[in-house]
Amino acid sequence: MKKxxxxxxxxxxxxxxxxxCEDDGWYTEDAPFLGTWYGVNNNASFSFYSNGSGxxxxxxxxxxxxxxxxxxxDLDLYLNDAYDSYWIFAWGFTPEGYLSLYDLxxxxxxxxxx
Numbered sequence: 001m002k003k004x005x006x007x008x009x010x011x012x013x014x015x016x017x018x019x020x021c022e023d024d025g026w027y028t029e030d031a032p033f034l035g036t037w038y039g040v041n042n043n044a045s046f047s048f049y050s051n052g053s054g055x056x057x058x059x060x061x062x063x064x065x066x067x068x069x070x071x072x073x074d075l076d077l078y079l080n081d082a083y084d085s086y087w088i089f090a091w092g093f094t095p096e097g098y099l100s101l102y103d104l105x106x107x108x109x110x111x112x113x114x
Contacts, residue, residue: 026070028052033075033091037099037112046099046112075101 029050036047039059047055048068056079057063066079073092079085090102099112 026072028069031070032093033099035114037114040098040111040113042110044110074104 031048031050034048034050036045038045043057043059043061045057052067052069054066054068054077055063056066056077064079064081066077068075068077070076070091073090075089075091077087077089079087088104090104092100094100094111097113100109101112102109
């Protein structure tokens with residue numbers, strides 16, 4: 001009886017060890033940067049909505065809608081523009097509470113406040 005119980009227990013442990021816990025990304029509705037963010041040193045802004053959509057406004061007031069997702073500190077934006085642009089950022093918060101976006105394609109960090 002003890003050998004059968006031990007065998008069953010070992011099967012359960014092994015099956016749990018081989019079960020995938022891979023995450024396809026983080027849930028957009030839980031993103032800590034939801035809402036509208038305004039450029040600290042420019043007139044650009046980003047609005048992130050919990051359904052994975054958003055709006056970008058450039059320095060000249062032109063707006064573009066986008067969809068987005070994130071995984072850890074990677075933020076991917078898929079713009080609905082004439083070029084189907086794809087922007088990828090490393091994001092974080094500064095100690096002052098600014099949203100920091102580092103452009104992984106071109107370099108450079110921009111900061112946004114609420």
